[in-house]
Amino acid sequence: xxxxxxxxxxxxxxxxxxxxxxxxxxxxxxxxxxxxxxxxxxxxxxxxxxxxxxxxxxxxxxxxxxxxxxxxxxxxxxxxxxxxxxxxxxxxxxxxxxxxxxxxxxxxxxxxxxxxxxxxxxxxxxxxxxxxxxxxxxxxxxxxxxxxxxxxxxxxxxxxxxxxxxxxxxxxxxxxxxxxxxxxxxx
Amino acid sequence: xxxxxxxxxxxxxxxxxxxxxxxxxxxxxxxxxxxxxxxxxxxxxxxxxxxxxxxxxxxxxxxxxxxxxxxxxxxxxxxxxxxxxxxxxxxxxxxxxxxxxxxxxxxxxxxxxxxxxxxxxxxxxxxxxxxxxxxxxxxxxxxxxxxxxxxxxxxxxxxxxxxxxxxxxxxxxxxxxxxxxxxxxxxxxxxxxxxxxxxxxxxxxxxxxxxxxxxxxxxxxxxxxxxxxxxxxxxxxxxxxxxxxxxxxxxxxxxxxxxxxxxxxxxxxxxxxxxxxxxxxxxxxxxxxxxxxxxxxxxxxxxxxxxxxxx
Numbered sequence: 001x002x003x004x005x006x007x008x009x010x011x012x013x014x015x016x017x018x019x020x021x022x023x024x025x026x027x028x029x030x031x032x033x034x035x036x037x038x039x040x041x042x043x044x045x046x047x048x049x050x051x052x053x054x055x056x057x058x059x060x061x062x063x064x065x066x067x068x069x070x071x072x073x074x075x076x077x078x079x080x081x082x083x084x085x086x087x088x089x090x091x092x093x094x095x096x097x098x099x100x101x102x103x104x105x106x107x108x109x110x111x112x113x114x115x116x117x118x119x120x121x122x123x124x125x126x127x128x129x130x131x132x133x134x135x136x137x138x139x140x141x142x143x144x145x146x147x148x149x150x151x152x153x154x155x156x157x158x159x160x161x162x163x164x165x166x167x168x169x170x171x172x173x174x175x176x177x178x179x180x181x182x183x184x185x186x187x
Numbered sequence: 188x189x190x191x192x193x194x195x196x197x198x199x200x201x202x203x204x205x206x207x208x209x210x211x212x213x214x215x216x217x218x219x220x221x222x223x224x225x226x227x228x229x230x231x232x233x234x235x236x237x238x239x240x241x242x243x244x245x246x247x248x249x250x251x252x253x254x255x256x257x258x259x260x261x262x263x264x265x266x267x268x269x270x271x272x273x274x275x276x277x278x279x280x281x282x283x284x285x286x287x288x289x290x291x292x293x294x295x296x297x298x299x300x301x302x303x304x305x306x307x308x309x310x311x312x313x314x315x316x317x318x319x320x321x322x323x324x325x326x327x328x329x330x331x332x333x334x335x336x337x338x339x340x341x342x343x344x345x346x347x348x349x350x351x352x353x354x355x356x357x358x359x360x361x362x363x364x365x366x367x368x369x370x371x372x373x374x375x376x377x378x379x380x381x382x383x384x385x386x387x388x389x390x391x392x393x394x395x396x397x398x399x400x401x402x403x404x405x406x407x408x409x410x411x412x413x414x415x416x417x418x419x420x421x422x423x424x425x426x427x428x429x430x431x432x433x434x435x436x437x438x439x440x441x442x443x444x445x446x447x448x449x450x451x452x453x454x455x456x457x458x459x460x461x462x463x464x465x466x467x468x469x470x471x472x473x474x475x476x477x478x479x480x481x482x483x484x485x486x487x488x489x490x491x492x493x494x495x496x497x498x
Contacts, residue, residue: 019220019223020220021220021223021224021227023227025227025230025231046231046232048227048228048229048230048231048232049228050223050224050227050228052220052224054220057224059224059228060228061228061229061232061233063231063232063235070495070497070498071261071495071497072258072259072261072495072497073258073261073453073493073495074495076240076241077452079240080240080241080415081415081416086377089237090232090233160415160416160452162451162452163452166452182223182227184223
């Protein structure tokens with residue numbers, strides 16, 4: 001009896017040591033600003049994100065400078081004047097997928113999920129809750145998608161009066177990520 | 188009498204040790220997950236090279252080139268004016284009535300190669316240039332202390348020639364001018380950038396035998412950005428005394444310019460005071476005949492408008 005318990009207690013943590021992490025390093029996040037004067041769109045395809053399928057913990061790191069605008073002058077203004085990437089090079093999210101236990105990772109399927117956590121943009125951190133979808137794919141990867149609005153004022157992003165007609169007060173953010181299981185590579 | 192609980196206590200102790208061991212292994216596994224998560228989040232982002240951008244706001248510092256390149260498939264429409272000197276006061280509205288103009292187009296073939304051409308009212312000249320970026324200032328894993336560019340420019344003046352009394356004809360190449368520059372700039376902070384521009388100007392033909400065909404100059408420039416949209420600029424092209432005429436009625440001076448940049452979104456306006464007239468290297472380096480410190484100062488402006496043809 002004691003031996004069984006011993007071996008169970010030793011083996012169990014080792015089993016748990018199998019990484020419960022899914023990750024991507026080329027997640028896509030884009031945003032869209034629409035005004036009667038001008039539509040502006042930028043896309044970032046170098047987003048890092050990690051999903052812990054044991055706890056439902058979800059985190060993102062977005063290199064803000066990698067947002068690509070068709071107009072590079074706009075991109076320069078975005079970095080230099082609005083997002084101030086010399087001070088705040090990344091945007092981060094740390095949170096969790098609510099009620100994660102109901103998701104069955106063994107069978108392919110799509111789930112509506114709700115995500116809650118701390119979103120940091122332009123050095124300002126706010127607690128947000130957004131909805132999205134999570135799809136367990138037949139190949140074992142997990143696809144995540146979400147669309148949510150970001151109010152520039154909430155993150156102290158100031159738009160000068162001169163271009164106030166060109167830039168929307170609220171931009172639509174779209175995230176599209178495909179997570180693969182993380183396997184530690186032995187050196 | 189026998190103490191029966193004794194072996195049970197021992198078992199309990201062993202169980203406790205095991206539980207502690209399992210617990211710490213569990214905690215360690217969790218901590219390891221966190222460490223891996225943090226490493227995955229930072230990969231390619233926290234260790235990416237951080238290139239300096241917007242060392243200057245425009246691809247001209249004032250008269251000369253800055254290290255800024257046009258981005259790939261972006262076209263610049265550049266209008267430059269230099270009025271005559273402010274000395275006449277209200278009579279010609281501080282130089283307003285005697286303007287020199289250059290209109291040009293600059294285009295980014297790639298992010299590191301810009302070409303441009305312009306028409307100058309100065310001696311009815313056309314000019315063209317290519318600017319190549321060799322190094323890019325960066326911090327991070329592969330740091331680079333400065334941005335380095337090379338500029339090659341040429342110009343042709345198309346003035347009608349008065350008939351030569353001795354009936355000589357000059358070959359067309361006598362109308363050509365060349366210049367080469369190295370531009371080395373560093374953005375010290377968001378607010379402060381400096382640039383060194385060693386310059387060589389070659390004139391195929393000069394007016395008198397006393398003048399050199401090839402002259403050297405060292406350009407010095409700087410920017411002090413005092414708000415999100417505006418910056419002070421200064422630029423000076425030093426030329427060794429023996430390379431220019433330094434006495435007499437056709438005396439030459441080094442070009443000095445002081446001004447500022449105002450950025451409005453789609454445009455950059457550069458407003459300045461300078462003693463130079465021409466807006467080509469060969470003209471402001473080699474043919475500046477006004478003395479800034481004797482009040483022979485000209486008001487001038489550059490208006491930059493960029494159009495994107497990128498997808």
